[in-house]
Amino acid sequence: MIWLWVLGTLTTVILILSVGTVPFLKWLWRFATKWVVGLGLLFLINRFGQEYGLYVPMNPLTTGIAGVLGLPGTAALVYIFTR
Template sequence: MIWLWAAGTLLVATLLVVFGIKAFFQWVWRFCMKWVIGLALLFILNRYGQAYGWYVPMNPVTTGVAGILGIPGTIALVYLYKGSSF
């Protein structure tokens, strides 16, 4: 398990050196904002979609998919979790 931490640290250090600190943190900030937007999309879906039986669990993977892919990704998640019984 320690080798995984070492590999991750080496990867982050390499990215910082290659792309620069400012560009790296801009990318991290952009990714975090998309994750928060995905969280908001799933919260709204779970809050108001209960009347239709729509529910998507909020975990890092589904939140990331909803944030990066936006509304079409959220619709795809609903389709996957509800099944093909639309």
């Protein structure tokens, strides 16, 4: 498990050194914002879709997919998890 932290830290340091601090922080902020939007989409689906049998688990992977891909990604997740 410790090697995963080391690998993540090295990857982050290499990204910061190669692209610069400000672009990296802008990218990180944009990704975090999309992640929160994805979390909101999944929450709404789970909250109001229970009556119709719609449920998508809210974990980091599904939240990231819903946030980055938007409504098409969320629709794909609903399709995958209701099959």
